[in-house]
Amino acid sequence: MYRQVMTDTQLISTIKYVASTRPAFLLSEIANYLDEPQPVSRMYTAIQPHLRQLCLSATKLGEDYKISWIVPAKPYALNTEEEMRIAAFFEEGTIPPALELAIEQYITKKVGKRWDDPVILSRLRRAIVAQKDDYWRPTHKRSLQYSKGYHVLGYLAYHFPVYFMQTQHLLALLARDGLLKEEMTILDIGTGPGVVPLAIADFYSRLDTARATLHAVERSEEHCEAFTFLTEHVAHTNTRVTIKPPVRADITALGSGQIPDSIDLAVFSNVINEMTGASVEARADLVMGIADRLAPDGTILIVEPAEEVTSTGLRTLSLAVKKRGLSIYAPCTFIHTTNCTPDRCWSFVTQKPIRPTPVMNALAACDEPFRYVNTDIKYSYVILRKDGKTREAYRVPAGTRGFRLSGIHLHVGRRVNIIASKMSEDLGDAQTHLFRLCDGSAEKPVYAVLPAFHITTENNAILSAPYGSILRLENVLVRYNKAHDAYNVLVNRQTRVAAVK
Ligand SMILES: C[S@@+](CC[C@H](N)C(=O)[O-])C[C@H]1O[C@@H](n2cnc3c(N)ncnc32)[C@H](O)[C@@H]1O
Known part of the structure; x- marks a missing residue:
């Protein structure tokens, strides 16, 4: 041997x-x-x-x-018409009618009555409330079972539409960054009722020529049943996307023949946080196992809910796999090339809310409508690569003496110049804008604070800069925020903010 x-x-x-x-x-x-x-x-x-x-x-x-x-596949470049179709889809913000209809038909088929029958609606409401209550329990006390029909029906009614749309935002990011190829093998891990495959099929319907073969793994039989119904009813209209039947398996114990040998894109969408009881190292083992099957120019996308514990858990996991050799393509940048302290890194993206679906509207026709309408899109993501590629190439040149956020405590009360990434959308309000900053070195959270009356043409780049972009902030005042054990840097009329290229 x-x-x-x-x-x-x-x-x-x-x-x-x-x-x-x-x-x-x-x-x-x-x-x-x-x-x-x-x-x-x-x-x-x-x-x-x-x-x-x-x-x-x-x-x-x-x-x-x-x-x-093998001649490396050329990145799929979006043309103007494709860009316009994608933008129009996000502007509209609605789930495709055929998919909505398929969800309604599936609920009706499973319960043996019309989906909008009052008895069914009240059962769906109970399922949604139970699922949300479970979600907010500490991770080790969550049951997260999808073994009964109503667990999955509640998921389809409440979570599916938002996750479907957020997947499309992430696909648009991958496409715009040239991380999609003309022809791809994609694996969705913990696919549930097929949110990611259905979103990919729909996204690809706005592309002219790109093709994909989608594989998925899921352990819940109820989810696999919903997956099969929905993909058969909707996705078959897009012949450039082939969706293989889901493999029913535990993602922590995948056999070699259960997933493709060479994966161009692997997606973990809202699944890793469900590995209750698994250590960071066990979660990293899972990601590295998939990385072994990744094509040399392949991509791993992990997305988690924006909630604080799952979001910071994702950053801790990201650092663990970075230490094992994967590169973080986005959203983090390590401009000083040192590793970060992710324990309190709560960073997420916010997108335009979706329009409520007919099912949500029917569920909301009750005393507490807000409990059943889920339209906000907030998520934390990381894009990982094996080839060292990163979205932002800028690094502070080696040997440069300069300010790092790790030393911010030494500058409280002083005015300084900072280079850091904008790692949140606006967390403040109309009077005071607030953005998370990170240069990969800080031990405690750092926020840029911009009172509305201090906005000038010299500093307003911080408002419009995209999430994850690197900024130079000249002449900001450092303050310590005891209540939050964090640092604020005040952006005022004397401050200049510009993107670092
Ligand atoms: C919150 S759902 C996410 C579904 C879908 N990816 C999405 O983003 O909407 C998590 C899914 O992961 C599946 N899952 C969790 N742990 C798993 C495991 N160890 N093996 C296989 N599937 C698992 C669950 O059954 C569930 O369908």
């Missing part, structure tokens, strides 16, 4: 070496370099699972194989 492993290791190193010297070669040529020459068929069996990771492909030529470099 040991000898075989050593032989395979030598074989793979040799393949890597020979591939670095020429664009293509025959597998039979490799035998000459090995201590123990092997038949081509044996060599092929040993290297086949590793080829995609090595960016190589094998083409059968008689008894031999031609090994050549």
